Amino acid sequence: MSPSNNPAMTARVRPPRWVHVRFPRGAMFGEPGHRAKQRAVLRDTLDALAAIREPGGSLALPYRWEAPPVMWRGSPLRESSYS
């Protein structure tokens, strides 16, 4: 099982099961210090194990980044380029 913030790249790698998370690179389970949200993301990710029944199957998780943008090489990471 793998979380992915880059579905196009993940489709190339072809993991058996994955979930789409809309978080920037380096924050695959949500904001730092947000214990309840991290646990919810993690639980949903692991629950997808039973829900995905086909090789390469995926689910989209509903969570969003709720902190200031993460900067990378002088620019903010945005959802369209989170990875």
Add this chain to the structure above:
Amino acid sequence: MTPKSDTSWIAPFRARYAPWWEGARALIARHDYGPAFKTYPWPTFGETPWAPVTKPLAACRLAVVTTGGLYLRDAQAPFDGEAGEGDSSWRPLPRDADAGRLAIAHPHFPHEVAEADLNTIFPLERLVELVAEGVVGGLAPTHYSTMGYAPRAGDLAEATAPAIAARMREEGVDLALVVPV
């Protein structure tokens, strides 16, 4: 049951990788990754691996694999984050290692979030909580890190991944959570 791995892509990949690297090395040496990777010969896999789930999550032993470049600062060498062809080695991370012993050697992602809270790339503390609640059966004694900048995909497939998988089998792991960084 151990699924059989498809290795048929490795030789064709390596045949395309060598000329790519010759053309890309100068770009990568000056950290011009965008143009360099526009022509990267991405591996083409013929199939998606699959192992059926045979037990409930509450009975599974889980191991984490992060590509965040984590290593034990007092016991392991850091990954070589500056190597143009990356670093495809791996580090075993004991389940009970204090988070303060973990350091990041991976210059290809912003560290600020992970340095504030390692659970964002290596959620062991959250998993310990889920085990205590009975959601997850247990955690393996060993977890793993690679460093996500590793363009020599054949090396990952032939050496890194089998070594990690072998250790997981020895430790009775049912489920791997792979966290790409």
